[in-house]
Amino acid sequence: MGDGFGLVCLELSCGSVFTGFSLKPFGGTGFIDAPSRTGSLRGPYSTMHEKKLPGVDIFVCTADPTIEPPIMVINTVLSVMAYDYPQHKLSVYLSDDGGSDLTFFALLEASKFAKHWIPYCKKFDVEPRSPAAYFRSLTPDQEDANLAKDLAIIKACFSHFKINYTRTWRTALKTLPSSAESQMKKGQNIKDSLNGTQILLAVTMTPLFKYASILLDGRDPKSTDVAGCTLPTLVYLAREKRPHHFHNFKAGAMNALIRVSSKISNGQIILNVDCDMYSNNSKSIRDTLCFLLDEEKGDDIAYVQFPQNFENVTKNEIYGASLRVINEVEFHGLDGYGGPLYIGSGCFHRRDILSGRKFGEECKKEERREDGNKLKSIFELEETSKALASCTYEENTQWGNEIGLKYGCPVEDVVTGLSIQSQGWKSVYFNPARKAFLGVAPNTLPQTLVQHKRWSEGDFQILLSKYSPAWYAYKKISLGLQLGYCTYCLWAPNCLAILYYLIVPSLYLLKGIPLFPQISSPWLVPFAYVIIAKYTYSLAEFLWSGGSVLGWWNEQRIWLYKRASAYLFAFIDTILNKLGFSNSAFIITAKVADEDVSQRYEKEIMEFGTSSPMFTVLAVLALLNLYCLSGVVMDAVVKKSVAQVCWTMFPQILLSAVLVTINLPLFQGLFLRKDKGKMPSSLAVKSAAFALFSFTFFTILH
Numbered sequence: 001m002g003d004g005f006g007l008v009c010l011e012l013s014c015g016s017v018f019t020g021f022s023l024k025p026f027g028g029t030g031f032i033d034a035p036s037r038t039g040s041l042r043g044p045y046s047t048m049h050e051k052k053l054p055g056v057d058i059f060v061c062t063a064d065p066t067i068e069p070p071i072m073v074i075n076t077v078l079s080v081m082a083y084d085y086p087q088h089k090l091s092v093y094l095s096d097d098g099g100s101d102l103t104f105f106a107l108l109e110a111s112k113f114a115k116h117w118i119p120y121c122k123k124f125d126v127e128p129r130s131p132a133a134y135f136r137s138l139t140p141d142q143e144d145a146n147l148a149k150d151l152a153i154i155k156a157c158f159s160h161f162k163i164n165y166t167r168t169w170r171t172a173l174k175t176l177p178s179s180a181e182s183q184m185k186k187g188q189n190i191k192d193s194l195n196g197t198q199i200l201l202a203v204t205m206t207p208l209f210k211y212a213s214i215l216l217d218g219r220d221p222k223s224t225d226v227a228g229c230t231l232p233t234l235v236y237l238a239r240e241k242r243p244h245h246f247h248n249f250k251a252g253a254m255n256a257l258i259r260v261s262s263k264i265s266n267g268q269i270i271l272n273v274d275c276d277m278y279s280n281n282s283k284s285i286r287d288t289l290c291f292l293l294d295e296e297k298g299d300d301i302a303y304v305q306f307p308q309n310f311e312n313v314t315k316n317e318i319y320g321a322s323l324r325v326i327n328e329v330e331f332h333g334l335d336g337y338g339g340p341l342y343i344g345s346g347c348f349h350r351r352d353i354l355s356g357r358k359f360g361e362e363c364k365k366e367e368r369r370e371d372g373n374k375l376k377s378i379f380e381l382e383e384t385s386k387a388l389a390s391c392t393y394e395e396n397t398q399w400g401n402e403i404g405l406k407y408g409c410p411v412e413d414v415v416t417g418l419s420i421q422s423q424g425w426k427s428v429y430f431n432p433a434r435k436a437f438l439g440v441a442p443n444t445l446p447q448t449l450v451q452h453k454r455w456s457e458g459d460f461q462i463l464l465s466k467y468s469p470a471w472y473a474y475k476k477i478s479l480g481l482q483l484g485y486c487t488y489c490l491w492a493p494n495c496l497a498i499l500y501y502l503i504v505p506s507l508y509l510l511k512g513i514p515l516f517p518q519i520s521s522p523w524l525v526p527f528a529y530v531i532i533a534k535y536t537y538s539l540a541e542f543l544w545s546g547g548s549v550l551g552w553w554n555e556q557r558i559w560l561y562k563r564a565s566a567y568l569f570a571f572i573d574t575i576l577n578k579l580g581f582s583n584s585a586f587i588i589t590a591k592v593a594d595e596d597v598s599q600r601y602e603k604e605i606m607e608f609g610t611s612s613p614m615f616t617v618l619a620v621l622a623l624l625n626l627y628c629l630s631g632v633v634m635d636a637v638v639k640k641s642v643a644q645v646c647w648t649m650f651p652q653i654l655l656s657a658v659l660v661t662i663n664l665p666l667f668q669g670l671f672l673r674k675d676k677g678k679m680p681s682s683l684a685v686k687s688a689a690f691a692l693f694s695f696t697f698f699t700i701l702h
């Protein structure tokens, strides 16, 4: 067994899927050096032509104040308000899908703090422009330098802002008598029973604010910062949600924002960031315009995507969260084939293309807000916005289909980008040396797996959908890009090959049946070639992208875990979804963690903590390999046949040994650790028993 040509071919093809070898090169060639493309373009749109610059609307999305703390959201908002760009051409919209009072009041306080913060950023040309990140980045000698006085003032303002937000609003909301709240909702007079802040709270909580509230109005000449310069427009939006109207998650929020902003500022360019992704580079808008306003090729470009970088990645990235190879290699490759995927946060779009302009159609001139809106009062605009963000507005319209972001897919971004590219539009990937955006990567194993389940499920759904890169995009985008999309869309079905390699070779090893060619067989050469080439290439790629050797090893573990659990569940859910048995959900990634969890993350100790079915699968598979390997080793030692077993079964022994070694953190979590981040004991017992049962069952069966 094992010497047949057919078997070798089958296992080689399975093996190349296992190693991710087959399609991977398509994501990594066609390298174009984007930074060199910007250089010559900067000139014409620098300070001389400020008047020609387009309006830019920035959408920040948040959905849950408990896992996306308002203070973090507000730091992101402030960072994008302080872009190095004419402030009157900048409008910032915060979409709050949680409809949270706390987020609203934090934004209200932020609108006051912005009056100090923006002039400070401009005066000292500071980076980054998220106040919290900036204060964190200061070194003692910077604090002593000549900005000491201003720094002291701005720090005081910031703590005042935080105190106002935490003490005043939080306390007021907490102590608001529940009767008052219900009276307030009914619009009854409650003033007698409340204190000063609570009255203000009640006044602000008119039913209207729940939908849309213009906190800073860029059209108003009196809306200035402390240095007397215009402030950007700042809008809070909580679209209406009702139980029987499906809200389409982030795609729904984005579409509401597109409509509302079209009536308020109607910026020609739209930037979207997630609430944790603050701007780390105040020049990003100008950089982007170098592509979009390029006289030769700019008209064909629909969007400019920046990489998603994270502030909290540790040295050896235990969860592979930095997306290092995707950011530094694969997306550059896709750029050479017509442009990268749209991956949500950190992407600049042309408004009209998002709103349905087809490739080849003339671009309509920007309708400036001054033309149509000058006479409209804030109240009128808020009323209009409320209607546009109501849950029934989209009924019987093309929103979510031909217009705006597409609905029905947990990765609304990728499917929307694919449909844009399939029309003929190009996109650009721009990865500047100073990172443009920094966010918060998941810092526990369950969070990482849940996020990847959503991504792989969404991508697989696209493959099976009307917009499949395999057929819909055929001949519409380049073959290289098509295959590039397919590498991501095939993540979920990839689990099948992985499961095969995790289960079958070790069970057969136990029974003494070789599945691969013996060491002496020439058929071993192609196997060895695939494995050695793939892993040498992967290590080189990882190191070249700035990673460490241990980081690469950790990446291999998380690669395996994602495939054996997240992708498996995504695969099953997608099939069930296709058969009409389940709906895909959008589980939001937590952006905060408890102190002890964060500490373990800093120390790169794997965090399990909860009992998840995904962990059961991982634990059973790991234990099964451990049982099989120890079974074989013990047997060989007893029978004194170690050399012979190694000779005939070397590839299987190697595979099993690697799997056991890579699972060491999991074994520690199961049996050795005592902290809160270990695997729950019940799960340890359950999986140990289940693995033992499978092991015994197989032994008896054969």
Ligand SMILES: O=c1ccn([C@@H]2O[C@H](COP(=O)(O)OP(=O)(O)O[C@H]3O[C@H](CO)[C@@H](O)[C@H](O)[C@H]3O)[C@@H](O)[C@H]2O)c(=O)[nH]1
Residues within 6 Å of the ligand: 061, 062, 063, 064, 068, 095, 097, 248, 249, 250, 253, 273, 274, 275, 276, 308, 343, 344, 345, 410, 411, 412, 413, 451, 454, 455, 586, 587, 588, 589, 590
């Ligand atoms: O009903 C919802 C659900 C989510 N969000 C927001 O969407 C963003 C992304 O959610 P997150 O949980 O952080 O998901 P990630 O997987 O980290 O996000 C990546 O993947 C998503 C698609 O799965 C894209 O939408 C994101 O832009 C991209 O950063 C966050 O700002 C959320 O507040 C909403 O506004 N409404």
Ligand SMILES: [Mn+2]
Residues within 6 Å of the ligand: 274, 276, 439, 440, 589
């Ligand atoms: Mn996120």
